[in-house]
Each structure stands twice: as C-alpha cells, then as structure tokens.
Amino acid sequence: SGVEKQHELFSRLSKEYREFGVRQFDHGNVPEGMEDAVRIDASCLTMISDIGTVQHRSNRPALLVSSTSWTEDEDFSILLSALEMYDENLSSSKFNDTLPDIVCAITGKGPLKDYYKSLIASKKFKHVRICTPWLLAEDYPTLLGSADLGVCLHKSTSGFDLPMKVVDMFGCGLPVCAVGFNCISELVIDGTNGLIFWDDKQLFEQLQELLTGFPNPYKLKKLRGNLTNTARWDETWERVVLPIIS
Numbered sequence: 001s002g003v004e005k006q007h008e009l010f011s012r013l014s015k016e017y018r019e020f021g022v023r024q025f026d027h028g029n030v031p032e033g034m035e036d037a038v039r040i041d042a043s044c045l046t047m048i049s050d051i052g053t054v055q056h057r058s059n060r061p062a063l064l065v066s067s068t069s070w071t072e073d074e075d076f077s078i079l080l081s082a083l084e085m086y087d088e089n090l091s092s093s094k095f096n097d098t099l100p101d102i103v104c105a106i107t108g109k110g111p112l113k114d115y116y117k118s119l120i121a122s123k124k125f126k127h128v129r130i131c132t133p134w135l136l137a138e139d140y141p142t143l144l145g146s147a148d149l150g151v152c153l154h155k156s157t158s159g160f161d162l163p164m165k166v167v168d169m170f171g172c173g174l175p176v177c178a179v180g181f182n183c184i185s186e187l188v189i190d191g192t193n194g195l196i197f198w199d200d201k202q203l204f205e206q207l208q209e210l211l212t213g214f215p216n217p218y219k220l221k222k223l224r225g226n227l228t229n230t231a232r233w234d235e236t237w238e239r240v241v242l243p244i245i246s
Contacts, residue, residue, distance in 0.1 A: 003046055006146045007054045009139055010043030019103055019131035020044050022057075044103050044129075045146065061101040061129070062211050065147040065174070067140075067165045070110025074153040078179065079104075080119065081200035083128045086207050090127045100214040101127045102207075104151075105143065107135055144172035149210060149220065150194075151203075152178040162187045166194075175223035177206050192226050 014021030022042040041048045045060045068074050083104060090099055106116075113132060120130045135143060144150070154163035166187055169176050176194035178184055188194040195210070197203040210220040 003056060004054045005142055007043060007046040007048075009142050009146070010045055011040070013133060013139075014043055017131045017133050019105075019129040022047075056215070058215075060215065061103045062149065062214055063147045064102055064104040064149050064151055064207075065143060065169075066104070066106045066151040066153065067168075068106060068108045068110065068153065070108060070113040070116065072112070073155060073157060075155075075179075076106070076116050076153060077119070078153060078200045078203060079106075079151055080116075080123065080130075082203035082207060083125070083130070084123065085200070085204040087125045087128045089204075089208070098212050098214075099208065100211055102129070102211075104128065104130045105147075106130065106132050107140065107143070108132075109134060140168075141172055144169055144174050147172075147174055148214075149207075150174045150176040152176055152188075155179060155181045156183070170227060173224060173227050175210075175220060175227060177203060177210075179203075193223060195223075 010020045020043055022039045022044060042057065045056060045063060046054055047057050049055050066076075066079065068076065070076075083102065086099075086102065090101070093099070117132055120132070123130075150166070150169040152163050152166050152169075154165065156162070160183055162183065163178070166176050166178060170193060176188055178188045178194060178196055180196045180198045184196060188196055190196045195206045197206055210223070211217055212219075214220075
C-alpha cells in the first residue's frame with residue numbers, strides 16, 4: 001500500500017482505535033479529558049512532513065496483523081504470551097535499540113472476542129499495543145499491505161483445511177508466522193515465505209529474530225522478497241489443477 005493510503009487509513013482508524021494514533025500529549029501536564037487525544041498530523045506509522053508530504057515515521061513501531069473468528073479453534077493466548085515475553089525482554093534488554101515497539105491489530109468478530117479483549121486490557125505492556133478493530137472490507141487489503149508481519153493461529157479441526165487468511169496475507173506480500181498443524185507446510189514453507197511455530201516461546205523467538213534491525217530487518221525482508229518471486233495462487237491453480245480437471 002502507498003504511504004498516502006496508509007496515512008489515510010490509520011489516521012481515520014485512530015479516531016476509534018487510539019492504538020493506531022500518536023498521542024498528542026505524551027508527557028508533562030495533560031489537559032483534563034485529553035489523555036487519549038491523538039495528533040491529526042501523524043499516525044502510528046506515518047506523518048506529514050514539514051513540507052506537507054506523507055512519509056513513514058523514522059521511529060515507527062512494527063505492525064503485526066492477525067485475523068480471527070474468535071472461536072476455540074484459535075488459541076490467542078499463545079500470541080498474547082509471546083507478546084508479553086517480547087515486551088518484558090525489550091523493557092530489560094540491552095538490545096532494545098535494535099528491536100521496535102509493536103502495534104498488533106487482530107481483526108474479526110466472534111464469540112470469544114469480549115473474553116480476549118478483557119484479557120488484553122489486563123496486560124501491562126510498555127512496548128506493545130494491541131487493538132481489535134472491525135474493518136470495512138475495502139480497508140482490509142490496505143491493512144495487510146501496510147503490515148510488517150502476519151500471525152496465524154488457525155488450527156484445522158480436521159487437520160487438512162488450510163487457512164485462507166494466510167492466502168490473503170501472501171497475496172498482499174505479507175510474510176506469516178503460523179502455528180503448526182498437520183498440513184500447514186503445504187502453504188507456509190518454513191524459512192521461505194514464513195515461519196512455523198509450535199508454542200508461545202517459539203513465536204516470541206521468531207518475533208525477535210524477524211524484527212531485529214527494524215525498520216530494515218534482514219530476515220523479514222528476505223521472506224518478503226521470496227513472496228514476490230512466488231507464483232500467485234490463481235496462476236498456480238491454472239497451471240497445475242486446471243489441466244487435470246479439464
């Protein structure tokens with residue numbers, strides 16, 4: 001997504017989801033009722049320069065994106081635990097100059113959303129912000145195209161159905177960390193277009209590995225580069241499947 005389109009999206013979303021904004025008053029005396037006021041010239045990722053052009057903020061956070069129907073099929077406590085470990089490490093680590101803060105957007109609706117929202121609200125993060133927006137259909141591709149890394153917690157109940165959300169992410173050139181199950185390697189090729197994890201500690205380690213050196217993280221850029229060189233799903237279907245069924 002172009003930086004102007006990103007700026008429009010996140011500036012608009014920040015009116016409802018302050019995690020996408022930059023607080024107008026970070027320190028000092030904050031006027032009463034203005035604790036959550038956000039700047040109109042900047043979002044969490046972008047800003048308007050002195051000459052009026054839109055650009056990425058030099059100290060922007062990394063944007064993680066996941067989507068879910070908030071059911072028991074997806075255990076988001078794995079992601080929350082990994083983000084807690086990341087936050088604790090960044091708070092105490094000598095490597096905090098090489099790792100960014102994180103904004104994590106988890107989209108979707110479902111029966112367990114309120115449960116996880118209360119769990120998120122109970123966390124005392126210093127370097128991680130999590131929001132659970134509901135997006136317009138036309139905004140979803142822009143969000144994916146703006147993100148640095150996707151996270152998939154889908155575990156197939158049958159062990160054989162692949163998560164279409166990963167297909168969406170790949171279609172927007174977004175590398176993915178995906179929880180492991182029976183056939184996920186048919187979609188996520190570990191170390192090529194994403195990474196596969198099996199527990200919260202491994203996901204935490206992958207976040208550190210991929211985000212080191214941000215905003216120019218070598219390993220994450222390599223995964224993204226591999227995606228741009230991978231044939232699209234529809235091209236592969238026409239080349240491989242169509243001749244068989246024709």
